Amino acid sequence: MQQSNTYIIVYSAVLTIILGLLLSGSAQVLGPWQQEAIALDKKKQILGAVISAEEIAAMTPEQVNAFYSSRISSTVVDVTGKEITKEGVSAEKVEIAKDYKKPAEERAYPVFIFHAEGKPDQVESYIFPMYGAGLWDAIWGYLALDTDMNTIGGITLAHAAETPGLGARITEAKVQERYVGKKIFDESGALVTVMMQKGEGKKYDGDAHKVDGMSGATITGNGVNNMLKAYMGNYEAYIKAKSTPKAVVAAL
Amino acid sequence: MSTETLEKVVVVKPSESLLSKRRKKLVTDPLIDDNPITVQVLGICSSLAVTTQMQPTLVMAISVIFVVALSNFVISLMRNTIPARVRIIVQLAVVATLVTIVSEILKAFAYDMYKELSVFIGLIITNCIVMGRLEAFAMGNKPYDSMLDGLGSALGYAWIILTVAFVRELWGSGAVFGVPVFQYVSSWFGPDFSLATNGLMVTPVGAFIILGLIVWVQRTKTGYVEH
Numbered sequence: 001m002q003q004s005n006t007y008i009i010v011y012s013a014v015l016t017i018i019l020g021l022l023l024s025g026s027a028q029v030l031g032p033w034q035q036e037a038i039a040l041d042k043k044k045q046i047l048g049a050v051i052s053a054e055e056i057a058a059m060t061p062e063q064v065n066a067f068y069s070s071r072i073s074s075t076v077v078d079v080t081g082k083e084i085t086k087e088g089v090s091a092e093k094v095e096i097a098k099d100y101k102k103p104a105e106e107r108a109y110p111v112f113i114f115h116a117e118g119k120p121d122q123v124e125s126y127i128f129p130m131y132g133a134g135l136w137d138a139i140w141g142y143l144a145l146d147t148d149m150n151t152i153g154g155i156t157l158a159h160a161a162e163t164p165g166l167g168a169r170i171t172e173a174k175v176q177e178r179y180v181g182k183k184i185f186d187e188s189g190a191l192v193t194v195m196m197q198k199g200e201g202k203k204y205d206g207d208a209h210k211v212d213g214m215s216g217a218t219i220t221g222n223g224v225n226n227m228l229k230a231y232m233g234n235y236e237a238y239i240k241a242k243s244t245p246k247a248v249v250a251a252l
Numbered sequence: 253m254s255t256e257t258l259e260k261v262v263v264v265k266p267s268e269s270l271l272s273k274r275r276k277k278l279v280t281d282p283l284i285d286d287n288p289i290t291v292q293v294l295g296i297c298s299s300l301a302v303t304t305q306m307q308p309t310l311v312m313a314i315s316v317i318f319v320v321a322l323s324n325f326v327i328s329l330m331r332n333t334i335p336a337r338v339r340i341i342v343q344l345a346v347v348a349t350l351v352t353i354v355s356e357i358l359k360a361f362a363y364d365m366y367k368e369l370s371v372f373i374g375l376i377i378t379n380c381i382v383m384g385r386l387e388a389f390a391m392g393n394k395p396y397d398s399m400l401d402g403l404g405s406a407l408g409y410a411w412i413i414l415t416v417a418f419v420r421e422l423w424g425s426g427a428v429f430g431v432p433v434f435q436y437v438s439s440w441f442g443p444d445f446s447l448a449t450n451g452l453m454v455t456p457v458g459a460f461i462i463l464g465l466i467v468w469v470q471r472t473k474t475g476y477v478e479h
Contacts, residue, residue, distance in 0.1 A: 011342075017347055034356070037363035166455075
């Protein structure tokens with residue numbers, strides 16, 4: 001009886017329904033916690049561009065949320081650097097991964113502004129989200145620029161499926177620290193960003209536009225380079241607009 | 253039909269205690285003598301990939317213990333109803349469901365670990381230890397015994413990957429569970445002294461070497477030879 005086709009078909013169908021119910025049930029029940037975890041993780045990534053990973057790791061989720069809301073304000077701009085003030089548009093809600101599929105001119109570009117506690121005018125750095133392709137899947141990150149709008153204050157990089165131990169190392173503090181203090185514009189004001197080099201172990205202290213590479217992960221490194229170049233290009237108008245008046249204020 | 257036979261068996265030998273000698277052997281055998289990694293050489297892929305640090309390795313170990321023990325238990329409960337022709341698919345479906353649930357739980361409550369382990373949690377489905385135990389044991393034994401057998405195999409897997417992770421994290425990153433041991437130790441010897449870490453340990457190659465050494469030591473001790 002157990003070998004009959006009817007039995008097998010009915011057995012499989014019933015099993016599929018039971019397991020399907022179990023799975024959708026667990027997804028339903030756990031959904032709210034997962035959403036919360038994802039939102040918290042995004043905040044951590046944004047903050048990671050301006051404060052160290054150890055500091056973030058030491059914070060409880062409540063502290064992260066409190067710190068984020070007291071220190072980060074945000075705006076959304078378009079590719080020409082103009083602020084998008086449409087109803088319902090907020091930097092936290094922009095899904096960069098979805099926007100990435102649109103042409104660069106049509107995307108919304110969130111900017112996260114790190115400011116002194118409770119003083120939104122006292123800007124300490126500007127944080128720009130980025131998105132691109134690694135070796136296997138998407139990579140993304142947040143780049144913080146100091147108020148000179150040229151010096152990199154910090155960067156967080158993340159990935160969906162880079163090779164552990166190789167490309168996945170972009171998430172490590174040791175790799176991300178290499179970007180700190182580098183410049184995205186050259187002396188003439190042209191956008192050159194920062195290029196991760198092939199090979200590992202060389203020092204690029206003297207070169208403001210090069211960082212040491214990751215051995216065995218050149219393609220992931222190239223992905224990071226392309227992402228930086230593309231997104232800094234998209235934000236260039238905004239960055240330039242912010243840097244000129246600032247320089248004047250500083251001179252006064 | 254199946255419940256009747258089960259009851260009969262229970263009546264015939266009600267004396268076997270929950271932790272009888274035979275049952276203890278089910279758990280302890282795979283720890284050394286029949287270790288899934290070092291003797292059966294199963295589950296190598298994940299043991300190489302996740303073992304750069306202790307913490308994700310521990311999470312991986314717990315997940316595997318959960319999946320193997322529970323899938324053995326569930327499949328053993330179902331064993332008399334499973335049609336022989338689709339048994340592998342049925343086993344896979346059960347294993348995949350359990351693995352997905354583990355992955356969802358991690359995503360909700362340990363998001364950092366979920367990110368770090370990423371594909372490797374999903375890949376527990378293809379871990380040969382799981383299917384191996386289902387086919388070799390759970391399909392022909394009672395639920396409780398099957399669960400113990402799964403627990404044993406998973407523990408055998410767990411201690412090996414934890415050992416590999418300990419060596420790799422200590423030597424590769426100078427830390428244990430993220431605590432920078434090398435830094436502390438270096439500071440005892442004065443400010444200029446620092447223990448060097450070895451980058452090889454961070455790559456999968458390091459795991460191969462450590463695993464090879466463990467197999468060597470173990471086989472020297474137990475005298476196990478492959479035929």
